[in-house]
Amino acid sequence: MVEQLDELYREVILDHFKNSSHHGALPGAQVNADGTNPLCGDEVAFHLKLDGDRIGQVRFEGKGCAISQATSSMLAQQLEGKTLPQARALIEALKGVMQGQDPDPDVDLGDLEALSGVRKFPVRVKCAALSWNVVESGLKEHVQQKHV
Ligand code: ZN
DSSP: OHHHHHHHHHHHHHHHHHSOTTBSOOTTOSEEEEEEETTTTEEEEEEEEEETTEEEEEEEEEESOHHHHHHHHHHHHHHTTOBHHHHHHHHHHHHHHHTTOOOOTTSOOGGGGGGGGGGGSHHHHHHHHHHHHHHHHHHHHHHHHHTO
16 A cells, blocks of 8 residues: 555656646746755756735746656645745645644645655655745745835
């Protein structure tokens, strides 16, 4: 059973890695942030277009391992249409999942659920966490700019 789940997770991750519909530039994005995971050589940049308090389009660019790039793709997909508080709740839930907690039932992880298989590999957790750390810092910066 566990092996079957792992198989499914691997397929979801590889599918996002190979054919992401959210990969690319996003001219006019109000939130732009990037980061690296030097341990693995992963690089990710996120671009978010906001419509008031709601996230419209999300695109990411980057290079690195399958986990880092697939997580970015899954996160981009899951963030679109969310309000900023919902986005923050999603990121908090993901951090919790990586620490072995069950996700908040109110938070829909979508394909990101596949990442619960990653937490067994501590080195890989950093690859996954890169994407939401980048988004989190980008959103923080955006909020600060708005209130200056
Ligand atoms: Zn990596």
